[in-house]
Amino acid sequence: MNTPNDSMPxxxxxxxxxxxxxxxxxxxxxGARRTRRRWRAVAGTAVAAGMIAVSGCAxxxxxxxxxxxxLWESLQLPGYQACADAFQEENPDIQIRITQYGWGDYWQKLxxxxxxxxxxxxxxxxxxxxxxxxxxxxxxxxxxxxxxxxFDPTGFQEGLADLWVGQDGKQYGMPKDFDTIAxxxxxxxxxxxxxxxxxxxxxxxxxxxxxxxxxxxxxxxIDANGVxxxxxxxxxxxxxxxxxxxxGSGGGGHGQTQxxxxxxxxxxxxxxxxxxxxEYNYDDPRLQATLEWYFGLVDKGFxxxxxxxxxxxxxxxxxxxxxxxxxxxxSWTIASYGRLEGIDLGIAxxxxxxxxxxxxxxxxxxxxxxxxxxTPEEAAEWVAFLGxxxxxxxIGQEGVVFPARPAGTQAAxxxxxxxxxxxxxxxxxxxxxxxxLFPVTTNGADVLSILNPVMDGIYIGSREVxxxxxxxxxxxxxxx
Amino acid sequence: xxxxxxxxxxxxxxxxxxxxxxxxxxxDTKLALLFILPAVIGLVVFYFWPLAxxxxxxxxxxxxxxxxxxxxxxxxxxxxxDPVFWNAVQVTLWYVVLNIGIQTxxxxxxxxxxxxxxxxxxxxxLILAPFLVSNVVAALVFFWILDFQLGxxxxxxxxxxxxxxxxxxxxxxxxxxxxxxxVWRHMGYTALLIFAGLQAIPANLYEAAxxxxxxxxxMFTGITLPLLRPILGLVLIISVIGSFQVFDTVSVTTGGxxxxxxxxxxxxxxxxxxxxxxxxxxxxxxxxxxAILVVVTFFQYRITRAGxxxxx
Numbered sequence: 001m002n003t004p005n006d007s008m009p010x011x012x013x014x015x016x017x018x019x020x021x022x023x024x025x026x027x028x029x030x031g032a033r034r035t036r037r038r039w040r041a042v043a044g045t046a047v048a049a050g051m052i053a054v055s056g057c058a059x060x061x062x063x064x065x066x067x068x069x070x071l072w073e074s075l076q077l078p079g080y081q082a083c084a085d086a087f088q089e090e091n092p093d094i095q096i097r098i099t100q101y102g103w104g105d106y107w108q109k110l111x112x113x114x115x116x117x118x119x120x121x122x123x124x125x126x127x128x129x130x131x132x133x134x135x136x137x138x139x140x141x142x143x144x145x146x147x148x149x150x151f152d153p154t155g156f157q158e159g160l161a162d163l164w165v166g167q168d169g170k171q172y173g174m175p176k177d178f179d180t181i182a183x184x185x186x187x188x189x190x191x192x193x194x195x196x197x198x199x200x201x202x203x204x205x206x207x208x209x210x211x212x213x214x215x216x217x218x219x220x221x222i223d224a225n226g227v228x229x230x231x232x233x234x235x236x237x238x239x240x241x242x243x244x245x246x247x248g249s250g251g252g253g254h255g256q257t258q259x260x261x262x263x264x265x266x267x268x269x270x271x272x273x274x275x276x277x278x279e280y281n282y283d284d285p286r287l288q289a290t291l292e293w294y295f296g297l298v299d300k301g302f303x304x305x306x307x308x309x310x311x312x313x314x315x316x317x318x319x320x321x322x323x324x325x326x327x328x329x330x331s332w333t334i335a336s337y338g339r340l341e342g343i344d345l346g347i348a349x350x351x352x353x354x355x356x357x358x359x360x361x362x363x364x365x366x367x368x369x370x371x372x373x374x375t376p377e378e379a380a381e382w383v384a385f386l387g388x389x390x391x392x393x394x395i396g397q398e399g400v401v402f403p404a405r406p407a408g409t410q411a412a413x414x415x416x417x418x419x420x421x422x423x424x425x426x427x428x429x430x431x432x433x434x435x436x437l438f439p440v441t442t443n444g445a446d447v448l449s450i451l452n453p454v455m456d457g458i459y460i461g462s463r464e465v466x467x468x469x470x471x472x473x474x475x476x477x478x479x480x
Numbered sequence: 481x482x483x484x485x486x487x488x489x490x491x492x493x494x495x496x497x498x499x500x501x502x503x504x505x506x507x508d509t510k511l512a513l514l515f516i517l518p519a520v521i522g523l524v525v526f527y528f529w530p531l532a533x534x535x536x537x538x539x540x541x542x543x544x545x546x547x548x549x550x551x552x553x554x555x556x557x558x559x560x561x562d563p564v565f566w567n568a569v570q571v572t573l574w575y576v577v578l579n580i581g582i583q584t585x586x587x588x589x590x591x592x593x594x595x596x597x598x599x600x601x602x603x604x605x606l607i608l609a610p611f612l613v614s615n616v617v618a619a620l621v622f623f624w625i626l627d628f629q630l631g632x633x634x635x636x637x638x639x640x641x642x643x644x645x646x647x648x649x650x651x652x653x654x655x656x657x658x659x660x661x662x663v664w665r666h667m668g669y670t671a672l673l674i675f676a677g678l679q680a681i682p683a684n685l686y687e688a689a690x691x692x693x694x695x696x697x698x699m700f701t702g703i704t705l706p707l708l709r710p711i712l713g714l715v716l717i718i719s720v721i722g723s724f725q726v727f728d729t730v731s732v733t734t735g736g737x738x739x740x741x742x743x744x745x746x747x748x749x750x751x752x753x754x755x756x757x758x759x760x761x762x763x764x765x766x767x768x769x770x771a772i773l774v775v776v777t778f779f780q781y782r783i784t785r786a787g788x789x790x791x792x
Contacts, residue, residue, distance in 0.1 A: 108754060115544045136545040307646030308628050311737045323629070445756045457739045462651065 065094040065375060067382050068120040072106040075335055079398035083391040087382060094378050114138055114372065121373035122382055125173050125366045127163055128253075128444035131276075134166045135442060139368040141170035145380035148174070148387075156387075156404045157430055159274075160364045163440060167276050173366025174387035175404035177395070180360040180435065181261045182425040184319055184327040184337045187344035189241075193220055193228070193325075200326075203351035205265060207289035213351035214302075217243025220325035221302045229302055236301025243302040245315035245324035249295075251455025252448055254439060257315070257329050260361040263290040264436035265353020275440040278479045280447070282472035288465045295459050306459045316340060330363075331426040335400055338421060349425040360426075362435030364404060402427065443478045450475055537763035544757050555764035565765065567740050568748045569772075571655060575744060576723045578659035583719065586663060587670035588712075592704065594671065595678045596696075604675075611669040615662075619732040622661045623648060648733045651741035658729050658742060666722075670715055677711025678704065706790055713784025717777055724773055745769050 071080060077100050084096035099120070101109050107129065113119030125133070133139045142148035148171075153161030156175045164173035183200065190196065195216075205213035221229030221243040228234065229243060250258030254270060266286040271277025281287065297303035304318070316333060318324035320340035328350065329337070337345055352358040367386050373379045385391050392403035396411025399419060403409055409427065416423045429435055441447070454471050457463030538555055542548035559565050594604050610618070626633045626647035634644045647657040681704065689699045705712075727746035730736060736743035736751070745765065753762035 111544055111757060136543070138545055306738060307649045310628065310646070310649040311733075311735050449751065449756055453737070453739045453743075456737055460651065460738055462739065 065378050067094060067096050067122060067373075067375065067379055068099065069096055069382065070099050070101070070106070070110065070120040070123040072101055072103045072124060073332070073400075074100055074102075075400045076395070076398070079395040079400065082394045082398075083386065086390060086394065087385045090385075091381065094381065096382060114370065117372055119370050119372055121375065121379040122367055122369055122386075124176070125164075125368040127363060127365075127438045127440050128448070130164070130172055130366070130368060131166075131440060131442050131444060133368065134168075134172055138371050139172055140371050140373075140376060141166065141168075141172055142174060142369070142380065142383065143170050145369075145377055147377065147380040147384040151387075157406060157409060158433065159362065159435070159437065160404050163275055163364055163437065164366045165275065173368045174383045176365050176367055176386060176392070177401040177403050177408075178362060178364040178430065179331045179402065180362060180426045180429050181257055181328055181330055181350055182360070183348045183350060184316075184329055184333075185325060185346050185348060186319060186322075187346050189220070189322070189325050190346070195219070197346050197348065200346075200348035204353075205262065205351040206354050207262075207266065207286070207293040210293060211351065217297070217302045217326060218300070219243070223301065229300070234301065236299060239301045239304075241322065242304050242318070242324045243326060244297060245318040245327035245329075246304045246309045246313050247315045247329065248309060248311070248313040249306065249452070249455035249459035251452035254361075254448075254451070255455070256361050256363065256438070259290060259294045260436065261328065261350040261359055262294060262353065263287045264359035264361065265351070265355060265357075266290055267353075267355045269436055270439035271441060274437055277439065277441055278476075280439065280441070280472055280475050280479075282451075282475065283469040288468060291458060291468075292465045295461075295465075298459070298461070306456065319343065331423070332401055334416065334421060334423060334426075338419065345421065347422060347425050349428065357432070357434050358429060359434050359436055360429045361438055362430065363438040441479060446478055447475050450478075534763050535767055537760055538767045540760045540763075542759045544759060548760065551760070555761050558761065559764050559768060564740060564743065564748060565768075568743050568745045571740070571742060572724060572726070572744045572746075575655050575659050575726055576720060578656055579662055579723045579726070580716070580720055582660070583663045583667050583670055584712075584716065586667045587674055587715075590667060590671035591674035591678055592700065594675050608668040608672055610665045610667070613665065615665065615728045616732050618665045619661060619729040622657075622664075623733045626657065649738060651738050654734050654738060654742040658726070658733065661733075662723075662726065662729055666719065670719055673715045673718075674708065674711060677708050677715075680711075681707045709784060710789045713780065716784060717780050720776060720780065721773055724769070724776070 069080070069084070071077070077098065080098055084098055087096060088094065110119060110123060125139070130139065142151050151161075151171050151174075153171075157178055160175040160178055161171070164171055164175060166172045185197075185200065187197065190199070200216065203213045203216060204211040210217075215230060218229035220241065221234070221239060222241040223229075223235045224238040224240050225233075225235065229236075247257045250256065250260075254260060255263065263286065266289070268281060268284050268286040268290070270281060272279040272281065294303075298305045304324070309318075315324065315327040315329055316336050319327040319337070320343055326348075327337075334347075337343075350358045350360060367383050369376060369379045369383060387405070389405055389407045392405040392408030393411045395401065396403045396408040396413075397415050399412060399415030402412045402423075413423055413427060450471060454463060454468065458465055458468075537548065539550055539552060540548040541551045541554070590607055594607065598604065613621075625631050626645075628634060628644060628646050628649055631647075633647070637644060645653060647653050685703050685707075686699060689703060694702065725746055726744055727750065730742050730744055730747050731750070734742045736747045746769075749762050749765045749769070752758045752765065
């Protein structure tokens with residue numbers, strides 16, 4: 001969805017940026033506006049294309065030692081501002097200017113900025129995006145600069161640094177944080193169901209009968225007559241409380257919060273290699289059985305239908321309004337769930353699967369250096385600082401995300417603990433190496449644009465899970 | 481006023497003025513060109529150049545970040561073999577038929593009511609109110625009203641004993657809902673255009689008909705509709721072009737989903753250009769849209785004979 005609100009940094013985020021966020025100049029309108037009575041809008045795309053080429057972001061060029069740094073998460077802005085202040089104290093000759101855009105606008109502004117030669121020097125990067133930046137020579141390898149040449153992948157949580165190694169073996173991103181999936185729930189709702197948080201520990205799941213996990217979500221589902229999902233006479237077409245909250249079909253992000261943890265627990269992996277696979281595995285029977293079970297929950301009345309949640313589902317809201325009992329979601333949403341009113345929040349691990357233990361998707365963000373920067377050495381110094389214990393502990397103390405360095409992760413765990421939130425269901429999986437990696441391949445955007453409508457169709461029920469075999473072939477033909 | 485000066489000169493009693501006028505005429509052309517120049521520059525820079533560039537881009541492969549490459553007709557070949565494109569054409573046509581069909585009938589009724597029933601400027605201007613709401617706001621408001629769970633619209637359906645409807649979340653309802661939201665927003669404006677046309681029909685025709693004992697319906701079919709034809713034709717051409725370009729309502733509400741149910745051409749173009757940065761292919765799709773509009777408008781113009789009037 002492209003709501004205009006996406007583009008607005010939250011007021012708090014704005015206020016907390018000590019130097020005013022750099023205005024991006026006259027960036028092009030994100031979409032061709034519909035103007036009735038005008039022929040010229042016919043060529044809307046062409047016009048917009050032309051505009052991007054000529055205007056783009058006209059931020060002041062980085063002269064001397066001023067580094068532009070972009071990120072998208074407004075909740076993280078205070079932490080990174082603190083990092084920038086600490087960095088500037090050590091390096092008084094380098095000034096860091098932080099700009100934050102909402103996720104939706106971020107990539108458009110970034111692309112426009114890169115085209116116009118007015119992008120940031122350093123920016124927060126995502127695993128679905130950076131492969132294309134590498135193939136188009138838009139970002140620089142960290143290996144090439146003094147400050148980051150001695151990059152040590154072992155200084156980070158295991159595996160995170162590898163995600164940012166390009167096909168040429170060079171390091172294209174400094175790991176900044178990681179995220180995993182767990183189940184959020186409301187203690188009061190458990191109590192009502194005669195359950196305790198202990199009942200959510202050690203759950204098992206399999207794609208055939210759903211295991212004890214399905215028993216739990218069945219018990220937590222309640223229909224309009226107050227009948228629970230595991231009781232006689234439960235009406236799946238008239239449900240008041242769903243056992244599982246819905247984050248949509250997951251087609252737009254490889255089911256990261258929706259079903260990646262289920263599919264992963266069957267031993268399934270996205271591609272034929274940890275990183276840079278050239279074949280996706282959406283034709284795997286284990287994945288298809290998982291999706292069959294997961295989307296089959298709609299008919300059982302344990303998961304809200306597509307019709308109900310629409311194209312912009314909000315699982316936190318479903319939990320907060322008492323419409324769902326368990327909400328699988330990412331660690332980056334802990335703060336959002338913490339702010340839900342009238343909820344006695346608890347977090348449980350995702351269930352263990354046929355391979356004998358729970359699995360979460362393991363995704364991480366990184367910081368990359370733009371190839372357009374005039375001051376790559378200084379940019380690398382900033383990136384090195386972003387990847388240091390000093391900065392990542394500062395970020396961890398904010399209690400928003402899990403920084404990539406173990407010391408930073410610990411700081412975040414402590415910060416969450418202080419607020420009374422036990423986040424070990426998120427971190428345990430990483431410690432035990434029970435993770436499946438986010439797929440890093442070329443053509444990330446194209447793959448998702450094919451996958452998204454298909455997954456929506458499966459969720460709605462107008463498409464068979466088995467049709468993914470054909471779709472997988474189509475996706476793989478893109479990667480050849 | 482350079483244009484009217486020859487006429488003024490002609491009416492002067494002095495015999496020499498016509499010679500002067502003849503001598504001055506070349507100056508007028510230059511002056512006129514000078515006056516037209518800003519508009520021409522605007523047209524060339526903001527219309528012809530982007531149009532030409534867009535058409536040229538449709539023969540290239542360009543992702544913004546690396547230089548564009550000429551690839552001939554490959555984008556067009558891909559387009560003709562692209563099921564999503566054909567689906568988008570179908571979805572767009574379905575939208576246009578619903579949107580224009582309902583909108584024109586409703587607007588016509590409103591316009592006739594405005595003319596025959598009320599003289600009040602206040603009531604007449606009220607009808608235009610929805611048009612003053614921005615498209616995005618109108619779409620968002622209806623998005624909330626018709627929300628499956630929280631929307632008051634669905635609440636009301638339940639009160640009168642009907643099942644809830646996934647207006648924006650089911651494949652069958654997405655396009656009709658979006659079409660009706662836009663009917664609501666644009667019907668007042670369309671009615672106003674038609675109303676202006678109605679004002680141009682001489683009142684004595686109605687008087688004569690009334691003397692002959694014609695009913696209100698007879699007058700509508702016998703006088704109003706035939707004499708309104710050129711205006712109606714114009715309104716249709718304008719609103720059909722606008723309707724084909726539907727984008728914001730879809731983008732704000734369904735984003736093209738569920739599945740591809742509301743993925744209209746403009747949305748598909750936008751996604752290719754700004755989500756996948758495939759500007760070459762997006763340009764080819766835009767050219768296809770241009771071609772469709774040219775053809776549709778040409779036939780509309782011919783069929784409605786919008787250039788001629790039956791008043792004389």
